[in-house]
Amino acid sequence: MDSFLKSGKLGGSVGDKNNQVNNEVSKKKRSVPWVEKYRPRTVSDIVQQSEAVQVLEQCIAGADLPNLLFYGPPGTGKTSTVLAAARQLFGDMYKDRILELNASDERGIQVIRDKVKTFAQLTASAIRHDGKPCPPFKIIILDEADSLTNAAQAALRRTMEKESKTTRFCLICNYVTRIIEPLTSRCTKFQFKPLDESKIFERLQHIAIEENLQIDDDVLNALVKTSGGDMRRATTCLQSCAILKGKDATISMQDVYEITGVVPEQWIKNYLQACKSNNYSKLEEFIETFILEAYTASQILKQMNEFIVNTDEFTDKQKAVIGEKLGIVSYRLQDGGSEYIQLLDLGCAIMIEYSKTG
Amino acid sequence: MSLWVDKYRPKDLSKLDYHKEQAENLKKLTQRGDFPHLLIYGPSGAGKKTRIMCILKDLYGCGVERLRMEQLNFTTPSKKKLEIMTVSSNYHIEINPSDVGMYDRIVVMDLIKNVAQTQQLDVNGQREFKVIVLTDVDNLTRDAQHALRRTMEKYITNCRLILCANSTSRLTPAIRSRCLGIRVPAPTITEISSILQNICKKEGLTIPSEFAQKIAEKSNRNVRRAILMCEACKVEQYPFSVKQNIAEPDWLMFIRAMSRKISQEQSVNTLANVRGDLYELIIHGIPNNIIFQTMVSELVKNCDISLKSEIISQAAFFEHRLQHGNKAIFHFEAFVAKFMCLYKKFLEDTVGDVF
Numbered sequence: 001m002d003s004f005l006k007s008g009k010l011g012g013s014v015g016d017k018n019n020q021v022n023n024e025v026s027k028k029k030r031s032v033p034w035v036e037k038y039r040p041r042t043v044s045d046i047v048q049q050s051e052a053v054q055v056l057e058q059c060i061a062g063a064d065l066p067n068l069l070f071y072g073p074p075g076t077g078k079t080s081t082v083l084a085a086a087r088q089l090f091g092d093m094y095k096d097r098i099l100e101l102n103a104s105d106e107r108g109i110q111v112i113r114d115k116v117k118t119f120a121q122l123t124a125s126a127i128r129h130d131g132k133p134c135p136p137f138k139i140i141i142l143d144e145a146d147s148l149t150n151a152a153q154a155a156l157r158r159t160m161e162k163e164s165k166t167t168r169f170c171l172i173c174n175y176v177t178r179i180i181e182p183l184t185s186r187c188t189k190f191q192f193k194p195l196d197e198s199k200i201f202e203r204l205q206h207i208a209i210e211e212n213l214q215i216d217d218d219v220l221n222a223l224v225k226t227s228g229g230d231m232r233r234a235t236t237c238l239q240s241c242a243i244l245k246g247k248d249a250t251i252s253m254q255d256v257y258e259i260t261g262v263v264p265e266q267w268i269k270n271y272l273q274a275c276k277s278n279n280y281s282k283l284e285e286f287i288e289t290f291i292l293e294a295y296t297a298s299q300i301l302k303q304m305n306e307f308i309v310n311t312d313e314f315t316d317k318q319k320a321v322i323g324e325k326l327g328i329v330s331y332r333l334q335d336g337g338s339e340y341i342q343l344l345d346l347g348c349a350i351m352i353e354y355s356k357t358g
Numbered sequence: 359m360s361l362w363v364d365k366y367r368p369k370d371l372s373k374l375d376y377h378k379e380q381a382e383n384l385k386k387l388t389q390r391g392d393f394p395h396l397l398i399y400g401p402s403g404a405g406k407k408t409r410i411m412c413i414l415k416d417l418y419g420c421g422v423e424r425l426r427m428e429q430l431n432f433t434t435p436s437k438k439k440l441e442i443m444t445v446s447s448n449y450h451i452e453i454n455p456s457d458v459g460m461y462d463r464i465v466v467m468d469l470i471k472n473v474a475q476t477q478q479l480d481v482n483g484q485r486e487f488k489v490i491v492l493t494d495v496d497n498l499t500r501d502a503q504h505a506l507r508r509t510m511e512k513y514i515t516n517c518r519l520i521l522c523a524n525s526t527s528r529l530t531p532a533i534r535s536r537c538l539g540i541r542v543p544a545p546t547i548t549e550i551s552s553i554l555q556n557i558c559k560k561e562g563l564t565i566p567s568e569f570a571q572k573i574a575e576k577s578n579r580n581v582r583r584a585i586l587m588c589e590a591c592k593v594e595q596y597p598f599s600v601k602q603n604i605a606e607p608d609w610l611m612f613i614r615a616m617s618r619k620i621s622q623e624q625s626v627n628t629l630a631n632v633r634g635d636l637y638e639l640i641i642h643g644i645p646n647n648i649i650f651q652t653m654v655s656e657l658v659k660n661c662d663i664s665l666k667s668e669i670i671s672q673a674a675f676f677e678h679r680l681q682h683g684n685k686a687i688f689h690f691e692a693f694v695a696k697f698m699c700l701y702k703k704f705l706e707d708t709v710g711d712v713f
Binding site for chain 1: 387504664673
């Protein structure tokens, strides 16, 4: 696919280049990220997203395919699903029948006009090279569609209808609200839900066995917990752990926390302790050390949130006040606010709530 | 003659002074074939750059030390010409994309594509990939971060990225999940003081351990600052005496004096006066967040707890505003004015209580 995008041509030369790429890949197989290596190959391999899978399976069995809109949090298998389906639908011709565009490719309105339209206008035959029947259409995958500009989305509307004879669109995004209404109404929407922890656990276990890793079930569980239903994150974390520790060493809980950047429980306790003491300089001191230890503020906010929701120390009303502050602080941090001042702000808010209770 | 900071920078992973276990892990990492993208984060002066150079040296040998400065040109789709300075060797290229402000997306994409499309000729000799070091990634725009995520995956065969940031708060989770994060905490005070003593030994100087300790404490766990301070002290007075005065950065003293002025008198006159001071700080290139941070921590020193929390929440508000606006002075002044208002009210209230 990459080589196609680079050369911008269809047909002959693409094949050779892909062969080269494949050779290279097999030569240094080790450098393939596990995310790619363990991507589901067939639609039936995909876990949990039953609605989308059902529709696609019917399509593979011969039914027509609607335009698709997949949305859901990262790492739930949106791209994997459509790629697997395409592979099953088109077999070898997979490379010619698919145009994949994502946010890192230039895709202002010009690209939609040129590349997408020209690709959409090509006709597709209903027979494969080897004589087997295959669906008579091509698929254009617009990955990360929520970062398309509004103008570009508007340019798609008519194209989508006009070329419906030969082309199906598959839009993939995290936030369906960022796609303009006229586009969503032209697609069948499928929501992808975060994966169950047990499903991720099974998959990670499978990978660990395949890769000969020494890892305890407890540690795997911790990995699953930190991933928050994101399969890709869990897989990359596992690979990072394996790379960092080398082949033979056992992966410990500590490594998992270090790589995922989770702030150790102790720090959260200390933070609350500092707030509880009603002593400003203690809080200030804590935050200074916290930043010097290079822990991430956004991460501690996430963990704090969980802690605050579950704690019995505050009344519901107080929790609401702190929760609101958490939201504001987290937004400001994402926007570029200074960690030091924002964490102080949160600390002061919690401090006031503590002094109310005690 | 080079500064001590550069002269005694560890050149090899095995020679690093602290975080030894991490260094060992990094060493293992460089020896394997599948080197991942790295995201190295930590406060300033914790040794991020030093670690990056060590990793590069481990990957490619001494060749990476032959550096050259180069100016690269990029053209935006709207035909605007961009120029950006890079530092590169035969094996790596270092760039600070936030130099070009909002156009960083083009620089990131073009640079990676260029580097990735040129393969290393001598396949047997070295690694099959080049390294791109992006510094200051916490200032990358959202757009550039989006552009990075797919580019990173696509060109993984020919190039690896090493990202260097002060904190990962501002990076999107998508980027964080694609890199192997390496946390570099600041060294402890004892570690710094032993580094200082080592350097002095190599220079043939004697330094009392209490004095080294004192410098380390003053440096706020920043090795670079500690070494610079130490060198400055040596110029000022040698042999060292424990009671010797350690020169603090002048901007720190300047901000302190300014804060004192603010808490002494709350009036329009002072505000006008402070404006001059703030301009002075800004034109000398002190980063906004440092001015803000120091100012806040100085100002709240003599307030009681309820006032403190109110001031902090105002500070958080104005600091956030400052990131959005492009004239820092407005936001600084707004904060100072707000502080004066709150402080004066507080004083009047407490004085009222006394009588």
